[in-house]
Amino acid sequence: MVDAVTAQEMQQYDHYTIEEIGVPSLVLMERAAISVTEVLGAGKFDLTNVLVMAGLGNNGGDGIAIARLLAQKGVKVDLLVLGDENRATVNTKQQLTIARNYGLPIIHRVKDFRNYTVIVDALFGIGLSKPVPVKLGEIIKRVNAANIPVVSVDVPSGLDATTGAILGSAIRATATVTFAYAKTGLLQGEGTKRAGSIYIKDIGIYSPEEIADFKVGIEEN
């Protein structure tokens, strides 16, 4: 049984699942978004007025999909997209197209984060390897100062998913919904203080070892 993985190991498992097994990355993104929406809707969070903060990487893509799923359930949600959309990943651009086709309004700045009842943090995930850009660091500080419950997607944004170090500034989450396996950075360093309650969600990504076990199990049946 795999305990916790580094960002690099998770990227390898992600790549293996997409390239070798053949699960499309947008399917993984959709399952990731559904798993976070389930945690949000499980009763621990007040969904009266939700803010989703999305970056340009695939973590942001998860966030945009979450906002769309919440809106389709009739939840009042604002979708804040930070950065130049032209620099977004392919999957995140696709999520923006889908969100717009469903008529989701997209905002690019927030006056007062205290107006929301819960904030979904999808700025950065396991792909962050250098200090967060200054402007986004300021936003992270304002969110932390607002003392509104925050649910982080995969890892608290600004945290190194492997070491648990803070890369400039990092979100202080009430809960973190992480995909497939815990990340070593959530269990050490500043990670233990920033992650909040950790939910590990199966979204269809497994280590090659676990897939090998599957095959054995299936053959024996």
Ligand SMILES: NC(=O)C1=CN([C@@H]2O[C@H](COP(=O)(O)OP(=O)(O)OC[C@H]3O[C@@H](n4cnc5c(N)ncnc54)[C@H](O)[C@@H]3O)[C@@H](O)[C@H]2O)[C@H](O)CC1
């Ligand atoms: N591996 C999986 O299990 C799956 C992961 N998913 C999600 O994808 C992220 C990882 O996405 P990636 O594109 O590699 O990087 P990040 O989203 O973590 O972004 C970090 C990277 O992007 C640049 N960046 C992003 N936003 C900005 C911005 N506004 N300004 C400047 N730069 C920005 C930055 O350079 C960073 O280096 C993973 O955590 C999961 O959430 C899939 O959705 C499902 C499968």
Ligand SMILES: [K+]
């Ligand atoms: K995040």
